[in-house]
Amino acid sequence: MASVPELRGGAVLLTGHHPRDATAHVAGEDEETARRFGWWPQRSTEAGVLATYEAWAAQWRDDGPRRTFATRDAATGALVGGCELRINPDGAAGEVSYWTNADQRGRGYAKQALALLCDYAASIGVTRLEAHVATDNHASRHVAESAGFTESGTLLEEGEERVRYVRA
Numbered sequence: 307m308a309s310v311p312e313l314r315g316g317a318v319l320l321t322g323h324h325p326r327d328a329t330a331h332v333a334g335e336d337e338e339t340a341r342r343f344g345w346w347p348q349r350s351t352e353a354g355v356l357a358t359y360e361a362w363a364a365q366w367r368d369d370g371p372r373r374t375f376a377t378r379d380a381a382t383g384a385l386v387g388g389c390e391l392r393i394n395p396d397g398a399a400g401e402v403s404y405w406t407n408a409d410q411r412g413r414g415y416a417k418q419a420l421a422l423l424c425d426y427a428a429s430i431g432v433t434r435l436e437a438h439v440a441t442d443n444h445a446s447r448h449v450a451e452s453a454g455f456t457e458s459g460t461l462l463e464e465g466e467e468r469v470r471y472v473r474a
Contacts, residue, residue, distance in 0.1 A: 308369045313426060318418040320375040320389065320426075322366065323359040327376060328352045330385040334407025371395075373426070377406070377419040386410040389419045391427050391435075399434040400427060404449065411445070420453045424473065437471040438463055447471075 310322035323331075332350050362374040371394070377387040387406035394400055402423055404416045427435055437450045438461065447469060455471035462468075 308366050308373075310363075310366050310375065311426065313375070313422045314380060315422045315425075316414075316418045317380050318386075318415055318422060319378040319380040319383065320419060320422050321378060323362060323374070323376045323385075323388075325356055325359065327385045328355040328359070330407070331355045334385070334387070334409065336408035339405060339408065371400075375419070375423065377404075377415055379415075386413075386415045387419065389416075389423045391423055391432065393430075393432055397431060399436070400432045401436045401438065402427075403437070404446075416446070416449045417452050420449055424453055433474065435473045437473075438468040439471060441467050441469055 311320075313320040329352060332352055332355055335350055362372065364370070365372040365374070372390065372392050374390040375388060376385055377389055378384060379386050385407070387404065387410060389404040390402065392401045392403075402420065404420050404423070406413075406416045424435060427433075435455070436458075437446075437455055439446045439450055441460070450471040453473065455473045458470045458472040460467055461470050
């Protein structure tokens with residue numbers, strides 16, 4: 307049984323999600339978020355977010371392969387986004403994703419969260435990481451590159467061409 311560790315670095319704090327975050331989570335989404343994560347034109351609801359939080363918590367409780375963190379402003383504790391590690395069955399590799407609430411973009415939160423996530427992955431023995439980023443998502447590509455990921459070709463995922471980034 308794993309519990310969500312609290313990770314702190316720079317202006318970012320990674321923790322588990324709490325039911326009180328649901329309103330901020332929904333408010334932090336925009337068309338860009340929904341499009342990138344594949345649910346546009348639908349929008350999240352607080353009930354849906356709470357169900358997702360429970361699923362993420364169950365992954366931690368059951369030592370599942372999905373490790374999702376809330377990204378918070380370290381000074382205020384406010385929810386500013388999130389990040390996730392999906393561990394491959396071999397336990398040595400995984401895929402990362404990260405997002406920032408619409409009104410918090412451009413402040414370095416994703417970059418700092420991804421750095422902490424990579425450190426966490428290494429601490430549990432995940433030594434090879436991938437990030438799959440839409441070719442036109444230049445901000446996210448910059449975040450991956452800033453965290454030491456390098457381009458390793460492209461792939462088709464969910465009907466969209468993505469750049470495969472690798473960090474070993």
